[in-house]
Amino acid sequence: MRKHTPLQLLGQVLFWVIVVVVLFYVLFPFYWAIKTSLTPPVDLSRTALAAFPDSITFQNYVDVFRGQPFGRNLLNSLVVAVGTVLISLVLASLSAYALGKYRFRGKTALMYIILAVSVFPQIAVLGGMYSSIRALNLYNSTLGLMLSYLIFTLPFTVWVLTSFVREIPNELEEAAVVDGATPLQTLVQVLFPVMGPALVTTGLLAFINAWNEYLFALTLTSDDRARTVPVAIGSFSGASQYENPFAQIMAASVIVTIPLIILVLIFQRRIVSGLTAGAVKG
Template identity: 45%
Template structure:
């Protein structure tokens, strides 16, 4: 009975925690399906269901250009970050050199650095060198924060790989690069997926860099564009349209996590226990 009661208690607690976490998402989804003055009422469900806010979102040049910018910037930052982090993590794990722990410590300190504290200097520098309001002007700051995190994730994962397979490939005549590309990288796929998804989520959800280092639709990303979204007209309350845009921006992230959740969990937990 005690075990049954304890299991029921854990179940109830898990349901309450999940419900509490999903409540804001459900509220935004409900708000996006309301129309007109219906957004002003206090009812959770809309009195009249409509998809007009989603039509407004996809007709808006502001949102479509921001969506294109978010996809492009996030994919570029993710590709570069994971490629460099994989090479750096391999070197840290497999090579012996002075200052290895210092490199990891500095990487962690950079990842923990407050983003808002470097926006001002970056704004001045980017205006001077011509990177303001451009894709590279967003990709570079993203890399400075995602690379350390990716290096830590991949280094923790690479430490528990069976290096005998790489040594066997070297003994069979493969070069170090061939062994890395054909043996190490396939084995490290869960860690690579984890680092890639964490990097993509950071770039996709960023607001501070997107709002501070852009000024037009040329490079402004979705989180920053939502701050300027007004809906169908300046006389219409934009709450429902903003909620619809937020739902559209959230769907790719949710699908990404659901599709690769097993690889994410494997990448995060594989380096935790060795043996």
């Protein structure tokens, strides 16, 4: 090791200052949201700017479910996200098998089209989507949301699964074909066991995208029959107009964030590899 010159020392200090500033920027909003969510509603106006709460209460977490149908919103979100993931994975594994293991004319063109759909701005299809969903009688229904979400989950899952299927050794599939297995049998019995990790990763990313979606959920629902959590949180106003709603908004925010943090903690390796696979390939 060389000796540290003053310049290097300055560099070290600067480095750590930057690290601390960045960490503060990244973490402070979370602290502030949690602090606010634990503040008793009556104290909020008085202690909103205090760095620490004087007293802690879980009242806001209870109130979120009382004043408005937040439980129903959570259920809708869960149904829509899980449904979207399942439909995407089934359709995408069929396609990924074809795109990854079969040779046919027009494959490259097809891959281009699927890539093009994945960068479609949602706003470009919003008007047409609204008319279609209305015409199919799916307006304000969870099924309508699931269908519309396929526009961004399906191209992505097809894309990532295809690049994964392509890496599976051909011998596995050839052996199954020689043994007389049908394509579906080959997919389910030979490829699925190998594809497990890829299915989990893409499913997880699709789940997060569907769970967080706002524009379609806002436009294609009209009441709490199908309204999802992001729309509810975006338009939260509290039980009465005299109450500052932010303590409850923060409580609701913490509630919907916790499952995501748990998923991220469990699957962080896979999320990172899935994200980079999707991006670097795409």
